[in-house]
Amino acid sequence: MAQLIAKLFPSTVLRPMEIGADASILLAVLAVVYILTRYRKWGWLWREWITTVDHKKIGIMYLIAAIVMLFRGGVDALMLRTQLALPNGHFLGPEHYNEIFTTHGTIMVFFMAMPFIFALFNIAIPLMIGARDVAFPKLNAISFWLFAFAALLFNMSFVVGGSPNAGWTAYPPLTELHFNPGVGENYYLIALQITGIGSIATGINFLVTILRMRAKGMSLMKMPLFAWSALVTSSLVIFAFPALTIALALTMLDRLFGSTFFTIAHGGMPMMYVNLFWIWGHPEVYILALPAFGIFSEVVATFSRKRLFGYAAMVGSLVAITLLSYGVWVHHFFTMGAGAAVNAFFGISTMLIAIPTGVKIFNWIFTMWGGRIKTTVAMLWQLAFIPTFVVGGATGVMLAVVPGDYQFHNSYFLIAHFHNVLIGGVVFGLFSGLYYWWPKMFGYMLNERQGKWAFWFFVIGFWVTFFPQYLLGLKGMTRRIYTYPHGMGWTLLNLISTVGAYAMGIGFIILVYSVVYSWRHQERDLTGDPWDGRTLEWSLPSPAPEYNFAVLPEVTERDAWWEMKQAGKTGRIPAKDVHSIHMPRNTPMPFLLGLSFFVAGLGAVFSWWYVAVAGMMGVFIILVSGWFDYHDHHEIPAEEIRRNEAALGRLEG
Amino acid sequence: MAYHRYRWSRLLLPLTVVTTGLLASGCGKQFVVLDPQGPVARSELHLIETTAMAMGVVVLFVLVLFAVTVLKFRDRPGNRAPYIPNWSGSRRLEFVLFAIPVLIVVYIAVPTVQQTYALDRLPPTKHPLIIDVTSLDYKWLFQYPKQGVATVNYIDVPVGVPVLFELTANSPMNTFWIPQLGGMEYSMPGRVLPLYLQADKAGVYWGRSANFSGRGFVHMVFHVKAMPPAEFSRWAQGLRTTAPHMSMQDYRQLLAVGTAREESFSAYPAGTFPTATHGFTLKGGMYLEPN
Numbered sequence: 001m002a003q004l005i006a007k008l009f010p011s012t013v014l015r016p017m018e019i020g021a022d023a024s025i026l027l028a029v030l031a032v033v034y035i036l037t038r039y040r041k042w043g044w045l046w047r048e049w050i051t052t053v054d055h056k057k058i059g060i061m062y063l064i065a066a067i068v069m070l071f072r073g074g075v076d077a078l079m080l081r082t083q084l085a086l087p088n089g090h091f092l093g094p095e096h097y098n099e100i101f102t103t104h105g106t107i108m109v110f111f112m113a114m115p116f117i118f119a120l121f122n123i124a125i126p127l128m129i130g131a132r133d134v135a136f137p138k139l140n141a142i143s144f145w146l147f148a149f150a151a152l153l154f155n156m157s158f159v160v161g162g163s164p165n166a167g168w169t170a171y172p173p174l175t176e177l178h179f180n181p182g183v184g185e186n187y188y189l190i191a192l193q194i195t196g197i198g199s200i201a202t203g204i205n206f207l208v209t210i211l212r213m214r215a216k217g218m219s220l221m222k223m224p225l226f227a228w229s230a231l232v233t234s235s236l237v238i239f240a241f242p243a244l245t246i247a248l249a250l251t252m253l254d255r256l257f258g259s260t261f262f263t264i265a266h267g268g269m270p271m272m273y274v275n276l277f278w279i280w281g282h283p284e285v286y287i288l289a290l291p292a293f294g295i296f297s298e299v300v301a302t303f304s305r306k307r308l309f310g311y312a313a314m315v316g317s318l319v320a321i322t323l324l325s326y327g328v329w330v331h332h333f334f335t336m337g338a339g340a341a342v343n344a345f346f347g348i349s350t351m352l353i354a355i356p357t358g359v360k361i362f363n364w365i366f367t368m369w370g371g372r373i374k375t376t377v378a379m380l381w382q383l384a385f386i387p388t389f390v391v392g393g394a395t396g397v398m399l400a401v402v403p404g405d406y407q408f409h410n411s412y413f414l415i416a417h418f419h420n421v422l423i424g425g426v427v428f429g430l431f432s433g434l435y436y437w438w439p440k441m442f443g444y445m446l447n448e449r450q451g452k453w454a455f456w457f458f459v460i461g462f463w464v465t466f467f468p469q470y471l472l473g474l475k476g477m478t479r480r481i482y483t484y485p486h487g488m489g490w491t492l493l494n495l496i497s498t499v500g501a502y503a504m505g506i507g508f509i510i511l512v513y514s515v516v517y518s519w520r521h522q523e524r525d526l527t528g529d530p531w532d533g534r535t536l537e538w539s540l541p542s543p544a545p546e547y548n549f550a551v552l553p554e555v556t557e558r559d560a561w562w563e564m565k566q567a568g569k570t571g572r573i574p575a576k577d578v579h580s581i582h583m584p585r586n587t588p589m590p591f592l593l594g595l596s597f598f599v600a601g602l603g604a605v606f607s608w609w610y611v612a613v614a615g616m617m618g619v620f621i622i623l624v625s626g627w628f629d630y631h632d633h634h635e636i637p638a639e640e641i642r643r644n645e646a647a648l649g650r651l652e653g
Numbered sequence: 654m655a656y657h658r659y660r661w662s663r664l665l666l667p668l669t670v671v672t673t674g675l676l677a678s679g680c681g682k683q684f685v686v687l688d689p690q691g692p693v694a695r696s697e698l699h700l701i702e703t704t705a706m707a708m709g710v711v712v713l714f715v716l717v718l719f720a721v722t723v724l725k726f727r728d729r730p731g732n733r734a735p736y737i738p739n740w741s742g743s744r745r746l747e748f749v750l751f752a753i754p755v756l757i758v759v760y761i762a763v764p765t766v767q768q769t770y771a772l773d774r775l776p777p778t779k780h781p782l783i784i785d786v787t788s789l790d791y792k793w794l795f796q797y798p799k800q801g802v803a804t805v806n807y808i809d810v811p812v813g814v815p816v817l818f819e820l821t822a823n824s825p826m827n828t829f830w831i832p833q834l835g836g837m838e839y840s841m842p843g844r845v846l847p848l849y850l851q852a853d854k855a856g857v858y859w860g861r862s863a864n865f866s867g868r869g870f871v872h873m874v875f876h877v878k879a880m881p882p883a884e885f886s887r888w889a890q891g892l893r894t895t896a897p898h899m900s901m902q903d904y905r906q907l908l909a910v911g912t913a914r915e916e917s918f919s920a921y922p923a924g925t926f927p928t929a930t931h932g933f934t935l936k937g938g939m940y941l942e943p944n
Contacts, residue, residue, distance in 0.1 A: 179824075179867060310750075337844070347762070355751070362753075370734075370740050375727070397704060397761065406838075
């Protein structure tokens with residue numbers, strides 16, 4: 001018994017900061033439970049959200065989860081920066097610091113950026129291509145619940161059992177039992193494995209949706225660029241994630257079952273993990289970046305009130321980046337002795353990515369050329385993105401220069417570079433998309449004035465945080481050190497960097513406040529087309545009804561909705577064209593499947609094999625019973641649709 | 654207008670003086686990557702400068718183009734710039750926009766390949782000094798196979814002589830980095846990786862592990878003392894006569910998890926470093942005795 005308690009609650013989860021976090025989480029949960037009970041919302045929660053298969057609601061759930069995770073990852077970041085603000089800091093001890101940079105990276109990549117992207121895919125893609133849902137709605141819900149329970153499992157680590165502490169890349173042999181006893185790394189391995197299944201399923205889902213469910217007349221070369229980016233991203237997910245699955249599975253076998261794939265003793269080969277990890281890891285960078293590129297392509301055309309410049313070149317560069325991204329992984333470890341020929345090859349393949357990326361940058365600029373640029377918040381994020389990303393790309397080329405990388409590798413120059421592209425590219429893009437599609441998701445506008453405050457705090461904070469880190473790299477500061485002595489010349493730059501991080505934090509708080517404020521006070525979007533948009537989602541009311549399109553649209557041009565508006569069409573539909581619609585029926589199966597995976601995962605983390613087997617039995621039973629669920633559709637009668645559309649003022653005659 | 658110009662110029666002069674002063678004085682020396690003390694670090698810096706320059710031109714070009722575009726085509730009343738909503742491509746322009754990054758990449762790629770090959774080889778004419786490096790939890794063990802001596806957390810090297818570091822680990826991975834002498838290389842269990850560096854000027858340079866390996870990794874810092882060859886020989890000779898002998902038990906003590914001070918040994922047990930000449934095979938693990 002005492003042994004069990006020691007395993008569940010080692011000293012690392014009983015530090016004052018952890019206890020404080022536990023208490024606030026407990027209070028938040030109690031508050032939510034109280035509100036749901038007080039206002040009798042449990043049934044609503046179950047019917048409308050937990051069992052839903054509607055892509056729009058799944059998208060919103062992804063979004064909420066991503067923002068909660070952005071908060072957690074951001075708090076981690078602020079704790080790291082607080083510790084490093086001054087030399088010989090005492091805010092965090094070494095173990096604590098190691099845990100926090102590990103969870104910061106893991107959460108930001110797997111549980112913030114990925115779900116944020118899937119949120120925007122879910123919200124926008126079916127509407128953009130004129131579909132009523134994704135190809136496999138139930139699988140879509142399964143993906144979400146696998147992600148959600150994996151995120152829960154991963155975040156549990158700091159409450160029960162202890163956090164992982166070997167960095168988000170988790171290189172062995174540091175992750176092997178010999179060097180890393182305790183359950184922290186198990187949480188990492190198993191939570192990522194579970195969310196990885198969900199990600200692969202999402203990749204398949206959107207690949208099929210985009211290839212098979214486009215509106216009549218929408219050929220591939222008439223698709224909006226965001227749909228193109230979702231298409232190539234899906235293919236990246238499908239082909240890249242299996243490498244991660246293998247890397248994690250082999251490490252798990254080493255830790256839980258005593259195999260020796262990556263151990264020091266008995267012929268293990270740690271470098272093989274590094275290869276597998278980055279064969280996934282570099283495409284992953286583009287899994288995150290390409291959707292942002294897609295968002296920018298929509299936003300820049302809309303707010304410049306002009307066609308996208310060089311559409312074919314934009315598509316070509318997306319495809320080129322996709323293909324090249326599989327051939328650059330060694331640049332993450334030029335300094336692992338692969339030899340001159342291999343390093344030269346991967347240095348050049350990395351530089352080649354600059355070409356399609358450069359083409360995209362120029363095309364965005366020339367989309368604005370000859371337009372009329374409206375500086376809405378969505379567009380501001382785009383405008384901040386271009387210079388930021390150009391600098392990040394330039395330092396990326398500097399890192400691709402192999403001999404230069406020997407000096408930059410693992411230094412703060414590298415840290416500054418990848419935050420420069422991941423925040424300046426991905427996060428700016430996601431915020432742009434958030435502001436752009438918010439009215440479509442929720443039916444109200446976000447306050448622009450507050451949005452601009454959030455924008456300036458975040459963007460200026462970003463530069464103040466990360467520019468000094470380039471200089472720190474040149475001064476020899478290396479990553480993942482929890483402290484540094486006086487006299488290295490690192491103090492002032494670190495202090496500035498920390499100040500910037502807090503400014504970003506303020507920007508985030510303003511953004512969240514603005515969301516709540518706007519919900520209460522901001523104008524409703526009654527037109528469905530608040531930005532005078534160009535693509536099909538803006539032809540629908542905000543938020544779109546369950547069935548999206550009462551009558552499926554027919555497309556003849558790129559920027560389909562813009563062209564329809566030019567031709568004098570209004571989006572109103574004749575009553576006689578409305579027929580009844582088959583829609584997928586809600587089901588608790590995805591939620592229960594996620595729950596079973598959670599139980600199985602928890603059992604595996606603690607090597608409680610009875611629990612793990614019970615969880616996997618649950619998975620099996622739910623899957624099999626799912627096969628025999630023939631009542632997975634329901635029909636919305638034409639009369640109901642007519643009534644609904646008439647109430648929205650969209651019925652002709 | 655004139656007033657503004659006056660104010661600017663008054664600000665500019667002290668700013669320039671301070672910046673140059675900072676960069677030129679001791680503060681500039683702290684930019685270790687920009688302050689090479691050997692041929693390897695120097696050619697790496699040279700290439701970094703070439704790329705930085707090329708990238709600087711690109712960034713500047715894009716930023717100017719971007720700023721002009723945004724200022725010229727803002728949506729404000731009375732903007733007389735042309736509005737061409739259906740302009741969506743231009744073969745000639747797109748070709749130029751494609752050609753610019755291609756040329757830049759070629760300009761950078763050629764010297765990159767040359768230097769990548771050049772730095773992978775030892776200069777052929779001289780006899781290198783060989784130092785066998787083992788990263789341990791959390792300290793550096795250095796063994797000089799020709800001199801027969803060993804040190805912990807510091808090395809002495811002769812000036813002007815190429816040094817071949819043979820890197821391995823008896824611990825999780827680290828990287829071995831002496832920024833003023835050149836870039837880093839991983840030290841990994843089960844493999845031996847070569848790294849060639851050289852110091853041209855006598856002095857003390859710091860080195861550290863740049864790859865996280867656990868709790869005490871931040872303390873994996875060491876000093877490199879570069880000295881004239883004669884002085885180096887005297888140092889090695891001195892160690893052989895005065896320093897204690899490293900027994901197998903001492904070696905095991907080094908394997909134990911923990912940090913260490915600078916230490917010197919007159920000799921070390923054979924087989925504690927697995928070079929090819931010492932019969933190392935890529936099976937791994939042969940030299941690891943878990944405690």
